[in-house]
Amino acid sequence: MLLKPDQRLKLDDTDDKLFYSYPRFVTHVDEGFIQQLTDLYRERLQPNTRILDMMSSWVSHLPDEIKFAHVEGHGLNAEELARNPRLNHYFVQNLNENPALPLPDQDFDAVINCVSVQYLQYPEAIFSEIHRILKPGGVAIFSFSNRMFFQKAIQAWRDNSEQGRVELVKRYFTSVPGFTTPEIIASKSTAPNFLQWLGVPGGDPFYAAIAYRQNL
Numbered sequence: 425m426l427l428k429p430d431q432r433l434k435l436d437d438t439d440d441k442l443f444y445s446y447p448r449f450v451t452h453v454d455e456g457f458i459q460q461l462t463d464l465y466r467e468r469l470q471p472n473t474r475i476l477d478m479m480s481s482w483v484s485h486l487p488d489e490i491k492f493a494h495v496e497g498h499g500l501n502a503e504e505l506a507r508n509p510r511l512n513h514y515f516v517q518n519l520n521e522n523p524a525l526p527l528p529d530q531d532f533d534a535v536i537n538c539v540s541v542q543y544l545q546y547p548e549a550i551f552s553e554i555h556r557i558l559k560p561g562g563v564a565i566f567s568f569s570n571r572m573f574f575q576k577a578i579q580a581w582r583d584n585s586e587q588g589r590v591e592l593v594k595r596y597f598t599s600v601p602g603f604t605t606p607e608i609i610a611s612k613s614t615a616p617n618f619l620q621w622l623g624v625p626g627g628d629p630f631y632a633a634i635a636y637r638q639n640l
Contacts, residue, residue, distance in 0.1 A: 426599045431580035432545040457628040460611060461485050461538060461567050464632055468563055473533035476525075476557065479540035480514070482507040496527070523549035527557045535564045542568065542581040542589070547596040555600050558637040564603075566593055567632040586612070586629060593633040603635040 466487040469475065473492055477484050480497045482504040497505045497514030505514040515526065523546055535554045544550050554564050570586055581589060590608055597606045611630040 426548050426595060427578075427580055431578060433579045434543075434545070434576055435582075457567075457569055457630050458485055460630045461632070462487055464565065464567070464609065465536070466490065468565060468634065469534055469536075474531065476527070476532045476535045477508075477511065478535055478537045478554075479519070479543070480505060480508060480511070480538075484508060484510045484536070485538060486510050496532070498525075519550055520545045523553055525553045525557055529556055530559045530562075532557050533559055533562050535562070537564075537566045539568050541566050541593055541596070542577040544596075545578055548599050551596050551600045551603075555602050555637055560637055560639040562637045563634060564597070564636075565632060565634050566596075567630070568593070569628045569630060586631070590631055590633070593631075597633065597635045602638050604638055605635070607634045608632070609634070 462485050465485065469486070469490065469492075471490050471492065475486075475492050475495045477486075477495060477497050480499045481501070484495065484497075486492070486495070492510075494512050495510050497508055497511035498517060499505050499514065500516060500518060502514075502516050505511060505516070508514070517526070520543070535558060541547070551564075558564065568589065580592060584592060590610065594606045594608065597603045609630070609632040
């Protein structure tokens with residue numbers, strides 16, 4: 425088993441839908457992180473492809489100049505998703521209650537997830553679903569920093585160092601047969617912790633784990 429039962433626990437175990445019931449029209453990372461993420465999407469995502477933006481919100485950070493065939497949004501707040509101009513369609517679902525995605529097999533060229541992986545209580549099931557819906561050769565990109573809603577992050581994430589969290593996401597991918605070895609992109613912050621939390625530009629560390637569905 426990838427995670428022990430206690431590692432899946434959250435400090436706030438009330439219904440996630442209640443926590444996310446009101447919209448937050450803010451960005452949860454700084455401009456430096458967002459720019460690195462958009463540049464990564466520009467490099468790895470292809471025009472006229474189908475994208476799933478998993479655990480999305482009112483902004484997807486996709487490059488403005490790239491036109492996609494379809495961007496499907498998923499999240500827990502319909503008001504945020506409705507505000508997102510990049511989404512062609514969206515659905516609301518609590519993945520910690522039901523990890524089964526209502527999406528066809530091998531239907532997407534890419535799955536992206538920005539600063540939300542820390543909230544997944546059953547990542548094995550979710551990453552298995554990601555593999556299922558990706559086309560052969562399709563890419564999954566999970567980006568994260570050191571910010572989080574602490575009370576909603578799982579214990580395995582809260583208790584880990586930044587490098588430990590990188591290893592955790594790598595294990596999420598390797599727990600599912602059929603993904604390539606995850607590639608890690610890391611840009612650590614050189615700013616002191618108190619400046620990071622004050623939102624100083626360039627203060628947020630940037631991590632991304634990237635893997636492809638193998639052509640099996």
